[in-house]
Amino acid sequence: MPAPPEYPEVPHPHETTTGNGPAAVDLRDASAQARDNPRMAPPGADDWDCVSTAEHPEPVVLVHGTWGNTYSAWSGLAPQLKADGYCIFAPNLGEADITTGGGVQSLGSGVFATKDIALTAGDLADYVDAVLQATGTSQVDMVGHSQGGLLARQYLKFNGGAEKVGRLVTLGATNHGTTLNGLGTLDRTIGDLGLDLDPALDYVIGEAGIQQVYDSPLLTELNADGDTVPGVNYTAIGSRYDTTTTPYESTFLTAGPG
Template identity: 45%
Template structure:
């Protein structure tokens, strides 16, 4: 009997050790956009994200919300950055937003009216705050996902709930129709949603009434810290300098000034190891990252 109990105890301890080892194992981080954008399930959370039981640590007290761009979704955009953040101890969340005219059923998001998308983001932030018990979140967004939260901050009370906004190639001051057409060409079926089927596309053109109103009175709102990370090779947000912000508590980062071997452009930004290291620095400035300088390829990343 004692031997049997001892055997069961040893087995239980071994199983516990195995579970603990599994829980502590780091998630794989794959800096390859062809892998990330090949994901066929737009509704699948990126690795490690949307664990609503996650409680922020003292080291990282604010959950991080990842916001995809036009024509994208939470799965194809964050196969690298989501697990990277989780491995660094963050509670990570992501959402799909901006489905319009049935595009979401095809896995194409971020096309709807940006005001409505900002309202979706507002609701999601409230869910994350309620679940985590945190008082604020940080937001990291790519393309439209780096610009749209600024509407939330300025007009929907988001400034009190967001500590830091990080934009990866954000369309902060709009872009050209050619830039948007270039972006659509990367996503199967997205070209059909240009024009009247993509209100967000018109809203993101330089000089639109939406962009003009968003930036009236200044690019930033008080109390929020901003970081913009951009590439000189961005072929979607053009000119690339239009991504940058002006104002207090703003850090504008030029990738090529850090590493001349970084050939990454708009689409590869979430899969660029240098850009992702810059995100970590923006979220935790007390522990700046020093990414190695080695080649990053257009579209693919690295």
């Protein structure tokens, strides 16, 4: 059997970020700053001495999307939530390189969330456990953007997260996959003709990106028994103007029992 790929070493949960970055004016500014310092946390996040309040007892874990990082994704929202009295945690997750299916984007700076989503869900599980231990709480709330919402659901279903997450908010998440504005549809059509391009595309788009194309094995397994797990409060937010999760209706969830 071939040796498993050697992904970049997963940092200790407290070390997924390296200090807080400054305030950002907008997404373009945040992305530019993150390229220069790709591991910094957004303002207001990752205070491992934060004490939850009675008004907001659950810490909030923010999970970024594909090809992104936590600073560029959350430098607007994190300080607002912190000002409202929440303990905020925002890891960088899913690092891979070009040799382990990270895709060509992984050659750039500040690019995360390209690794196999099932493996990254295990890293998210370790991170949440560290947050619970640091804050002395029994549950977190979670907000996931794009792949971040899908990753959170993978964690809930397969990595013991259902008992550790009270609320999940997904923002434009690829919950039922994406056509990638037709590129995914073309890939599936070619696959139906007997030519599976996905292994090669892992090294172009990234393994996590290909896993988010509709009808992928990961999505099929995740959604096989319904969209939700009992005991978790879900909010799924989508936009008809979404150009990444297409069609945008695929972001929404159907509530199951409990």
